[in-house]
Amino acid sequence: MLKTMLSNIAIILFMHLCLQPLYFANKKQGIRNAVLHVIIVSFTVISLFYFPILIEEKFRFDLRAIPISFISVMHGVIFAIPVVIIASVWRFILGGAGAFPGIIFSIIIPAILSLIIRRFFHWGKFGVMKVLFFSTIIWAVCDLPFLFFVDLDINFYMMRYVTFQLSVLILFAFTKLSYHHLHLLNQFKFNAEHDSLTKLFNMKRFYEEIKALKHLNSEGGYIAMIDIDHFKKINDTYGHQTGDLVLRNFAKILLKHRQQRAIVARYGGEEFIFFKQTDTFEEALQTFEEVRKDVETSQFYRKTGELIGQVTILIGVASFPANSKLEYAVKTADEQLYKAKMNGRNQVVCSIK
Secondary structure, three states: OHHHHHHHHHHHHHHHHHHHHHHOOOHHHHHHHHHHHHHHHHHHHHHHHOOOEEEOOOEEEOOOHHHHHHHHHHHOHHHHHHHHHHHHHHHHHHOOOOHHHHHHHHHHHHHHHHHHHHHHOOHHHOOHHHHHHHHHHHHHHHHHHHHHOOOOOHHHHHHHHHHHHHHHHHHHHHHHHHHHHHHHHHHHHHHHHEOOOOOOEOHHHHHHHHHHHHHHOOOOEEEEEEEEOOHHHHHHHHOHHHHHHHHHHHHHHHHHOOOOOEEEEEEEOOEEEEEEEOOOHHHHHHHHHHHHHHHHHOOOEOOOOOEOOOOOEEEEEEEEOOOOOHHHHHHHHHHHHHHHHHOOOOOEEEOOO
8 A cells, every 4th residue: 555655656756857947937838738638637637546545445545636636726627627637538438437536526626626626725825734734634634534335444544644734844845845945046137137126127128129019010100208307316316215206116117107018117217218119209299298198197196105396307318219229219318318318308309309
């Protein structure tokens, strides 16, 4: 019996090993990853059918409920249903007097219970005790009904219980570890591509987004260089913490106006860059004017809640045709920004009409 249980644990750990690359896979391949999840878990359940403790030549005791519960709690009904159907059909084909109770108590009911658990609890917040509690319920549903079918010694059920819980805890620990690594990886990626203060794209990511957008759509657009008027005075008067708060709140305003086919990033200091993909100059100008007016009418506060003076911006705009270089458009927009500073600030200055 011990050899069989260890084989079951090995199969479940191999399932995790196969699933782990899917956690880190491209999210755009969602359908492919979902299909692979179903195939891997279904294959695991079917494999467990062939490594059972066979009682009276008809009842198969294995750990099939663990992968079924796992995919139900982790991914929900869309993933669970095909696995339950595939596993049930396969167990029915294997036949035997224990086929029907095995399908009911070891496949269908564990899946339903796991989906109920998922409905009320998020697995990411599970601790060891909660995992043990829920897995005990699932084990009881799987094993205890067979007391009415076969006469088994209490030691058998205790061995089954310990093996079941050990398998669940090992799978839970490895899955938690994988998702923790995924979270760290996403955090590192976010920090590498975003400005730490405003959470806007940094220039590296801005260039990548421009390239990707122009690859998908050959339409040209407009580059705007944006500067906060008299930002040094804000820092000198209210302190750098207030200055940082102004930058963060200003970034939120920019994001509010970042519609489809538009990209925003922090250029450096109090300067920001805004790309609007459109062939219509009027549409681009309207967007940048709306940003300027929104900032002009917005209220900015210190951390203490004290209202600071009016904050305004100036914007330099340049055309960015589809076949031109971004560096040239940025240079031209920056020149318009300088003109705006010379012309009295709080305005939008364009290189073309």
